[in-house]
Amino acid sequence: MKNRLLALLVCIFTFFLSCKKTEKVLVDDPQQGEITVAADESFQSVTEALTQRYMALNPKTKINLVIKKEDLAFLDLLENKVRVIVMSRDLSEEEKKAYKDKIDMDIVPAKFAVDAVVFVVSKSAARESVSIEEISDLLVSDNKNIIFDGTNSSNLNFVAQKLDKKPSELKFSIINGNKNIVDEINKHPEKIGVISLNTISRPYDTESQELRNSVKILPVISNKKAVMPEIATIRDMSYPFSRTLYFLTNEAYYGLGNGMIRFSCQQLGQIVVQKEGLQPYNIFRREVQMR
CATH class of the missing domain: 3.40.190.10 (Periplasmic binding protein-like II)
Incomplete structure (x- = not known):
């Protein structure tokens, strides 16, 4: 009886330990976790600047930036090999359908530069x-x-x-x-x-x-x-x-990918874009004339 009880307790302990480990590996949020972002070389500098600034503000995050041709980055997004990509052109009707079929999400371009x-x-x-x-x-x-x-x-x-x-x-x-x-x-x-x-x-x-x-x-x-x-x-x-640069993601929840995207489109990220010598999409220089 004692051996049975001991075996049961070991199984329960192992089950909960396994669940805890799985949760740690699979779950990320805007302040912690690890993801991969893909961008064409043409956008490498601004994407690098945004991801590095985001990681500096959120030390428990790790964003791996992969430099890849735009079309190949889109294919990686469909195959869930990357969490976020940077695009500049409009998607074709075939690509929109592929995104809907594979990702099963509405396409929401996050324009940032x-x-x-x-x-x-x-x-x-x-x-x-x-x-x-x-x-x-x-x-x-x-x-x-x-x-x-x-x-x-x-x-x-x-x-x-x-x-x-x-x-x-x-x-x-x-x-x-x-x-x-x-x-x-x-x-x-x-x-x-x-x-x-x-x-x-x-x-x-x-x-x-x-x-x-x-x-x-x-x-x-x-x-x-x-x-x-x-x-x-x-x-x-x-x-x-x-051309307008925008992010696409396959992340269906508010995780690290969407956290980085939100940061890039808001004031701090837009300042980074401006320092890169590009036009921020969401903030513009204001001139005030005093009389």
Whole structure:
């Protein structure tokens, strides 16, 4: 009898210990836990800044940032390999259906910043601007004089969507990495590189400013007007290749993923976005005139 009672107590103790361990592994909340976030290289700097600031404010959290092409990050989200991703383009109808089927949640884009796709050339290049029509023509030319940072990337996806084309219909050169594109165009003045504004927008980052100063940023001609990619023109979206960055998550509860997203979209996170040299989506500079 005593042996039976002892065995029963051991089983009960083991059961509760097992449940406690499981709870510790599976449950996270905005102040504790570990998740993985995926972002395209074009948004690496701003995403890194936001996640690091969030972890500094919440020391019991760990956010692993994985740099991955935009399309592949979306697939990882569907497969629950990551908790949150950063996107810049609109999802296709097929992708919306896949999200609904796999995640079984409504799509709620959490917009947090305005970035831009930037066209750059060597400082020695004769070209001073590029029109939307020229970009469209160059992307069907066998010369492949426009360089992107790869297929499945955010820059290629966004430009293709802007031109109402599929990426597979376009002709272009590929150099992996926004920074490597800058190096390549400086060797070939006839080439146009396509990078993100976030790659060269950080005003207090030496590497970012060196990259910015090593190239010529082309204004894009739209409706006979040349527009430079800068805060004023991405704020009002007058620069034709302005784009809104947003988070998507597969987290169905208020956990660490949604906590990080909320932080990024509120005042402290928006200040981080502003320090990255991008336009915060949810706060704007206010000017007060005293009379």
